[in-house]
Amino acid sequence: MPSLETGAGFVSEPSLSIVATQTARRKKLSGTLIKATALVEVRATGNEDLRLSDRKLFNHLLAIAAPNIGKTTRHNTHLSDIRRFAAEARDAASHGDTNFWLKESLTRLQKVLVQYDVLGSDGRTWVSDHLLGRVTINEVTGELTFEFPEEVAQRLVEPALYSALSLSVIYQFTSKYALTLYEILKRYADRKATEPYWSAKIDEVRDVLGCRDKLKDFKDLRKKALDPAIQEINELAEFSVEMDEVRQGRGGNGGRVVGLVFRVRGKDVGELEKAVKTAAKPKVQRQGEAAEKMAAAAEARQIKQRSVIAALRWLEAADFNTRKAWAERAAQLGVTLPAAATAPTNLKKWVPTIADTVVAEEKLQV
DNA sequence: ACTAAGTCGGGTGCCTCCAA
DNA sequence: TTGGAGGCACCCGACTTAGT
Known part of the structure; x- marks a missing residue:
């Protein structure tokens, strides 16, 4: 279990330090982000959903701001820092605006409402606010300045609500x-x-x-x-x-x-x-391996399906004693048999469970 | 016991749009 | 630019439960 560092937004976590990034700034951000649980469940209002890249960007901004939340309302970072973590931010050329992607993503985040209840001495208060406040980009210096609304910032520094999130893991998600x-x-x-x-x-x-x-x-x-x-x-x-x-x-x-x-x-x-x-591993490699796993699983399902069909056809054509012998074998293997298990119409209720065994021991063609 | 209803699993195909 | 993921709408068979 990670432990909180006093006054800081990060905790140390040995298992994550292994994948620390190379740049000094990224080293500062690698590790674990402390994120208020109320903000974990934010969702965009209106018709537009938050994209994966939007969520990553917000987590990145939160990581930058975390050490100073409660001390100052305005936080700064550099556009080059964001481009380093988000390949999406490098698409600018086609739009003629080098910060097109970033502005679009920031705009979507500003549209998101955070809603939560606060329990106080005067009862329950419902609060609705924007996730991200004023944002400015200095096109010359590349400096990005952003604010979190006061109520949101207060909840960001509320330790009881914190959830530790791994930035290194967050960066890797593709879904x-x-x-x-x-x-x-x-x-x-x-x-x-x-x-x-x-x-x-x-x-x-x-x-x-x-x-x-x-x-x-x-x-x-x-x-x-x-x-x-x-x-x-x-x-x-x-x-x-x-x-x-x-x-x-x-x-x-x-x-x-x-x-x-x-x-x-x-x-x-x-x-x-x-x-x-x-x-x-590179995302492309991971996705390739995942696709291989999915394909292997799909092939395994197909093989299983063919085994079931082969076993059922064989047992349906078999005599009563053979079906009875396999029913007894199934029972020995822990299969719960239906009434009249040997009846051809009931075979499909239990044979699929032991289809592989039937195919192997009876040397059936699949 | 039988039938109808409701639901899921697996599969396919098509379109849109994102991400590299 | 393009491959692939996401989203959606079907189909068919299988299964369980409720109702008769």
């Missing part, structure tokens, strides 16, 4: 859903509970991920957002996460998914070293 989910789960990973978890209704998860009106089909949400995000977190972050579905009502597999439980587990030294090595 905006991975970054958002990481920010949420990090605070649970930081807790000292033996089995930390985040349990949320499906609508809450959609809100947090910024896809309330997108990916309406849960399987699309999982395939396009959750699975890639979890995979990326498990590869890069200092903790791993497993997701359980909470189902209710009628339908296959126990009904509709109404909620999700994300179980967080800290990685051991070996796993951390592996994550650091993965994070050190």
Whole structure:
């Protein structure tokens, strides 16, 4: 568990220092960013979503400002520093404005509202404010000056709300859903509970991920957002996460998914070293390896499917005694058999579980 | 026991737009 | 400029549950 440095926005974390950046300024920023949990769950208002690059930019600005929040409202950085971390910032030539991308991203961040409740002696107060305040760019010197609204700044320095986020990990994410989910789960990973978890209704998860009106089909949400995000977190972050579905009502597999439980587990030294090595790889290489893994998994599913078909066809054509013998074998292997398991129409209820064994031992062609 | 309803998994294809 | 990710809308089969 990281410990807070007095008055500073960063904590030391040995596992992350391995991937410290080369420049002096980046060394200052590498490590862990302390981010108020209230800001973890921000989302853009209106029709425009925050992009991955916007979230990275905000985290970067936050890291720059963190040591001085509470002391001063205005913070400074240099455009070259931002371009170093964000390849997107180098696209300027096509727009004829060397800071086009940056201005667009900053504008989107300024449109984001932060809303939260404050409990005080006079009861609960609802607060709504902009995530990012006034921003100026000096086109000659390349100096970027920015402000956080007072209320937001106050929450940024509220230790009880802090969540430690790894900048080195943040920089590596390629999925905006991975970054958002990481920010949420990090605070649970930081807790000292033996089995930390985040349990949320499906609508809450959609809100947090910024896809309330997108990916309406849960399987699309999982395939396009959750699975890639979890995979990326498990590869890069200092903790791993497993997701359980909470189902209710009628339908296959126990009904509709109404909620999700994300179980967080800290990685051991070996796993951390592996994550650091993965994070050190170029994104293109990581994406290539991820694609290979996905392809391998897809091929494995196809092979499994062919095994199931082969086993079912073979057993459907087999005599009663053969089906009975395989039913008994399945029971020995721990498979729960349905009533009248040997009936050809019931084979599909249990044969898929032991299809690989049937194919191997009966030497079936797949 | 049977049927209808509701849901998911896996797959495909198309379009848009982002990121390199 | 272009490959690929994201988003969306289908289809079909399988499965479970509720209702009759």
